[in-house]
Amino acid sequence: MTTTITTITIPAVTLTLEHDRNRLAASARAGDILRVRRGAYCPPDQIQAEGPGRAYQEARRLALARISALHTQLRADHVFGHVSAALLLGLRLWSIPTVTHVYQRYRASAHAAADVRRHAWTFSAQDVAVASGIPVTSLARTVVDCARTLHPLEALVIADSVLAMGLARETLLEVLAAMPDRRGTRRARRVIELADAGAQSAWETWVRYEILRRGLPRPVTQMPVCTAAGVFHTDLGYDRWALGIEFDGRVKYRPDGVRPGHDPAQEYLDEKARAGAIRQAGITIESVSASDRRDVPAMIARFVRHLPRDAVDAARLDPLLRPS
Incomplete structure (x- = not known):
């Protein structure tokens, strides 16, 4: 029995088989379709975006359009999996896949399309769901597949996202333990153990990943801070060492960056007042941005100076967490 999940809007796709091939080719050259x-083709306005994160x-x-096209083109039984399923299920991703992952009951031919990665059908009906009308692996199976095969940072972003949706860590570990293929199991278990429902963005997960990769103490996500102005939360932190870590996303300082009508000037004033209240409560804030990816050791050094020497000396690189 499959579970139906209503998730996201998928671009409309037109197939060559259903229309005049020459006319479609001419429209593509003219830029009328993509x-x-x-x-398979799609109207450009179905793909085009505006504003931050375009x-x-x-x-x-x-x-999503590629997945929809392949779903329509395939005649045999199939289920989309791995990061393609994560995309359809609305999970957060660190990066967008350029290859579509699909499970099928038969072996791919030697001339299989380069933009498709086919996997052997190795699951039961309970591992299948339907997202936006397309068959996908279940939430738990999707996370486990990603944890076993993706870079651990990419897998951790997905695992954080699914825990935030309410799926239990124990469920993921049970699905992992039941997998007949043991490849990638140690790395997957580590990712699942480190997953945290408190992460609210892929960038917050990245900061935590870099901390954990170096064997530093596990930070608290959404660390509460009681201030004279109320209770605030920092993205990450160590309350025992009075350190808060905040990822500074520039999008909130742009007009309409967060939502229509968003006022960046007011956002700046609110953030300034919030940061001041947190500091008055005795918490030091270390701010991080995407530019810190250029020098991760320097970012870590800013955190380390607030930690006790014994915690720093005990830190060792985690061999299961590769450099990002």
């Missing part, structure tokens, strides 16, 4: 994969959103919509 080729998303072999034999490139990410367009890549996401294009990946």
Whole structure:
């Protein structure tokens, strides 16, 4: 029995088989339609995005269009899995896939399309769901597949997201333990153990990943701070050492960056007042931005100076967490 999940809007796709091939080709050359994969096209306005994060959103919509096209083109039984299923299920991703992952009951031919990764059918009906009308692996199976095969940072972003949706860590570990193929099990278990429902963005997960990779103490997500102005939360932190860590997303300082009508000037004033209240409560704030990816050791050094020497000396690189 499959579970039906209503998730996201998928771009409308037109197949060559259903229309005049020459006319479609001419429309593509004129820019009236966009080729998303072999034999499949999409109106450009279904892919185009505006504002902050435009490139990410367009890549996401294009990946969804490819999945939709392949779903329509395939005649045999199939279920989308791995990061393609994560995308359809609305989970957070660190990066958008350029290859579509699908489970099928038969072996791929030697001439299989380069934009498709086919996997052997190795699951039961309880591992299958339906998202936006498309068959996908269940939430738990999707996370476990990603944890076993993806870079651990990418897998941790997905695992954080699914815990935030309410799926229990124990469920993920049970699905992992039941997998007949043991490849990637140690890394997957580590990712699942480190997953945290408190992460509210992929960038917050990245900061925590870099801390954990170096064997430093596990930070608290959404650390509460009681201030004279009320209770605030920092993205990450160590309450015992009075350190709060905040990822500074520039999008909130742009007009309409968060939502229509969003006022960046007011956002700046609110953030300034909030940060002041937290500091008055005795918490030091270390701010992080995407630019810190250029020098991660320097970012870590800013955190380490607030930690006790014994915690720093005991830190060792985690061999299961590769550099990001």
